[in-house]
Amino acid sequence: MNLHKKKFSAAVISDIIKPQMTSLIDILTLLLVFLIQSFNAEGTLITPSSDLELPLSSSKQPPVPSMMIEITHDAVIAEGKQLASNISFAASPDLLVSSVYAWLSRQKSADGGPKRIVIQCDREIEFNIVKRVMYTCSKAGFTDFSVLVIED
Helix, strand or coil: CCCCCCCCCHHHHHHHCCCCHHHHHHHHHHHHHHHHHHCCCCCCCCCCCCCCCCCEECCCCCCCCCEEEEECCCEEEECCEEEEEHHHHHCCCCCCCHHHHHHHHHHHHHHCCCCCEEEEECCCCCHHHHHHHHHHHHHCCCCCEEECCEEC
16 A cells, blocks of 8 residues: 655645634634623622521622621621620620620721621521620621621
8 A cells, every 4th residue: 555645835735724714703702792791890709608598688789898797506706716605695684795895896996997897697596696796896886787698
């Protein structure tokens, strides 16, 4: 068997392979438009805790960066640190949660001006516990706080 190899010059190859630039540019334009429309400039400002089922909301206001307090079924947590167990203050006649108040006071004095606080809690948490944490936030000087919810 005799195999012949054909040698092509550069001019012949360019005549054989002629990509259609118009269709390639159309595809790239469509991809670019799709990527621009799907790009989210705000990003995720708040990451909900994985063990909480947040309540739903119909509010259209986007969240702003804030200090986060989580109320789980067992404890009040901030920055990954447990501040108080729910059992320790839920039955107390005093609305102020002293350990949460102490932490908030340290945060306020360290950072200076007033900050926003977002309270993250499960929809099954008793309102009595949420009310005590909100009261403690207001007594510590954090009057601008909100409860984290899922947009409906």
